[in-house]
Amino acid sequence: MFKIVKILITFQSLTPKSLKMNPYVNWKLLKSGVAEIEFYHPSHNCMPSDLLGELATTIASCGENPQVEVIVLRSGGDRTFCAGASFDELIAIKSLDEGKAFFSGFANVINACRKCPKLIIGRVQGKAVGGGVGLAAAVDYCYATKFAAIRLSELNIGIGPFVIEPAVSRKLGAQYVAQMTYNPSEGKSAEWAQVHGLYAQVFETAEEMDAVMMAHAEQLAKTNPAARTALKKVFWAGTDHWDELLAERAAKSGELVLSEFTKQALAKYRKD
Template sequence: MEAYVNLNIENSVGYIEFFHPNRNAMPSDVLKDLTETIKHAGNNPEIKVIVLKSGGDRTFCAGASFNELIEIEDAETGKQFFSGFANVINAMRTCPKLIIGRVQGKAVGGGVGIAAATDYCLASQYAAIKLSELSIGIGPFVIEPAVSRKMGKMTMSQMTINAEEFYSAEFAKEKGLYGDLFDSVEVLDKAVSDLAEKLITYNPEALKAMKSVIWEGTAHWDTLLAERAEISGRLVLSDFTKETLKRFK
C-alpha cells in the first residue's frame, strides 16, 4: 500500500485522512501534503468543520520517519525535515475551521503533537501515547508547545523524560489530550461523526471566532517552531542519534 493524504467532503464536513504503510510514520512528502490539505480545507467554503484522522485500524501515527532521519547528512536538511511537523501544527493552528481529531490507536512523538494540535480530540481506548524522542537522542522540541499547551508543561516533561514508556489513553484523557474515549473504533467513528454533524449546524461566525480564542497567544509559533526545528535538525546529526537510528533501519 502507498502513502497518501486524502480529503473527502461529506455534508459540509471535511474528512482529512493520512496514511503511511510503516505505522503511519511521517516522511517529508506526507507532511507537506498534509499541510497543504489542511490549508485547502480551511479555505474551502463547502467545508464547515474538519475531521483529522489516519488510515488503518492500529497506530494513529508513529511520528517521524526513521528511514528518512537516517539519511539526513547536514543541519539544513535536518531543519527542513522537522519543519514539516512545524508546518502541519501551524496549519492546524491558523486554520479558520475547527479541527476534530480522531485517534484510533497509538500515537508516538510527532503523532502526539498532531493530536495535541487539534481543537478537540476523541480517541479509542487503545490510543496510548509516548514521547520517545530523548531515547533516540533528539527531543520533542517542535511539538512541545502544542503538547504543553494541551496537557501542561509538567506532564510533557514527565513523558519526555520517561521516554520509553507508553502512557494509557486514560492518562491522556485525564491530562486533557483527549476529550473522551470509546471502547471500539466503530463507536469512536460514530461519536466523531455525531459531533461533526452537530457542529456544522452552529453559527459559522461563532465557530471561527472561537477558533481564534482557542489559539490566542500563539502568533509567535511561526518563529518558535522554526527555531525548534533547527535544534532537532542539528541533534539528528549527532553520533548518538546516528548509531541509535541504525537499530531501526
C-alpha cells in the same frame, strides 16, 4: 487516463487495509459540510516529509473552502494513529539544512491546524508516538479509543520533542510533557491522556467513537461559522509567534540529529 487515475485515488480510501500499500493524503466532503482528511503510510502511519507537506497543504485548502464547515483529521488503518516521523528519512539526514527541513514537516502541520479558521476534530484510533502525539494535540477537539496510548520516544535517540512540545504542552501542561519526555520508553494510556486533557472522550471501539464523533461534527457544522472562527482565535491566543518558535525548534532538532550520540543511536536501531 486522467479519469482512470482519479477513480483510483478516490477508491484508495475505501479499500480494505490489506490493499492499502501506497502512502496518501486524501480528503472528501460530506453533505453535512464535514470534510474528512485521511493520511496513511504502510509503516505504522509514519510521516515522511512529502506526506507531511501534503497534509499541511490539504488542511490549509480545506480551511479556505467555503463548503467546508468542520474538519475531521484521521489516519487509515486501525492499529496505529501515527508513529511519528519517518525513521528511514531521519537516518538519511546529512546536513543542518536537511535536518531543519525534515523537522519542519510536523511544524508546518501544527501551524496549519493552528491557522485553519475551521474547527478540526481529531480521530485517534490507535497509538500515537512522537509526532503523532503532536498531531493529536494540534486539533481543536480530539476523540480516541482505549487503544490510543501515547509516547514521546525522542530522547531514546538523542533528540527531543522540541517541535511538538508547544502544542502538546498547551493541552497536557508542561509538567506532564516533561514527565513523558524524560521517560521515553514508557507510554501513557488513552485514559491518562483523557484525564490530562489531550483527549476529550475515549471509547471502547472505533465504531462507538465514530458514531459519536460524526454526530458531534455534524452538530458543530450547523452552528454559526463566525462564532466558531472567533472562538478558535480565543482558544489559540498567545500562539501567534509559533511560526518562528517551531522553526527554531526544528533547527535545534536538525542540529542534534547530526550529533555523534544520535548517529550511534540510529546506527544501533538500524542494526536492530
